[in-house]
Amino acid sequence: MSAHITLTAADGFSLTAYQAEPKGTPKGAVVVIQEIFGVNAHIREVVDGYAADGYFAVAPALFDRVEPGIELGYEGADMTRGVQLAFEKLQMPQTLSDVQAAITYAAQQGKVGVVGYCFGGLLTWLSACQLEGVAAASSYYGGGVAGQMSMSPSCPTIMHFGDKDAHIPMSDVEQVKAAQPDVDVYVYSADHGFNCDHRASYDAASAASARERTLGHFSKHLA
Numbered sequence: 001m002s003a004h005i006t007l008t009a010a011d012g013f014s015l016t017a018y019q020a021e022p023k024g025t026p027k028g029a030v031v032v033i034q035e036i037f038g039v040n041a042h043i044r045e046v047v048d049g050y051a052a053d054g055y056f057a058v059a060p061a062l063f064d065r066v067e068p069g070i071e072l073g074y075e076g077a078d079m080t081r082g083v084q085l086a087f088e089k090l091q092m093p094q095t096l097s098d099v100q101a102a103i104t105y106a107a108q109q110g111k112v113g114v115v116g117y118c119f120g121g122l123l124t125w126l127s128a129c130q131l132e133g134v135a136a137a138s139s140y141y142g143g144g145v146a147g148q149m150s151m152s153p154s155c156p157t158i159m160h161f162g163d164k165d166a167h168i169p170m171s172d173v174e175q176v177k178a179a180q181p182d183v184d185v186y187v188y189s190a191d192h193g194f195n196c197d198h199r200a201s202y203d204a205a206s207a208a209s210a211r212e213r214t215l216g217h218f219s220k221h222l223a
Contacts (some may be wrong), residue, residue, distance in 0.1 A: 020051035028222030029106035033116030036082030136221035146172035162190035
């Protein structure tokens with residue numbers, strides 16, 4: 001069962017979120033962090049997928065701080081707008097506060113794992129390092145992660161990158177590996193956005209492998 005709900009951040013700001021509940025008792029909870037395209041159809045499908053695998057899942061609409069209801073496509077003007085919204089319009093302390101609101105809410109259903117993609121991959125890393133109540137984290141092709149290596153995660157964390165990703169060079173991935181020896185870093189023969197089956201860069205084999213690893217990670221640490 002899925003629904004749109006409202007979360008309240010520490011500063012009193014209300015933001016929407018999309019949630020899905022599993023059949024039966026949840027194995028735990030998963031907070032899904034969006035790409036630069038908002039909580040669009042793909043992110044809702046990701047939430048539904050984790051619910052189908054037995055987790056209570058929720059995706060906070062982080063662009064609500066700028067404008068409610070933003071859902072973007074993957075090319076042209078939408079791509080440009082998404083970059084502007086994520087990296088110019090949002091303020092990181094507020095964004096992390098909104099993620100924390102989702103984590104706190106999800107924790108009512110059990111231990112919380114965080115998974116995020118692209119912009120959400122960076123936020124997943126920051127959540128693992130800075131936020132409370134995160135039991136495990138799985139970061140997908142997080143842009144800017146390599147520049148945040150002065151921090152260390154407070155929970156078991158894995159990362160996924162594509163070796164054909166023009167946005168994240170392999171030199172950045174090697175930097176992450178060197179700085180965080182306790183983080184399992186997986187590299188796939190794939191491009192940026194390989195998990196999203198709405199994008200031309202989708203790679204089914206890499207997406208399936210990364211999802212299997214993420215589910216195994218969550219099964220181990222959210223039980």
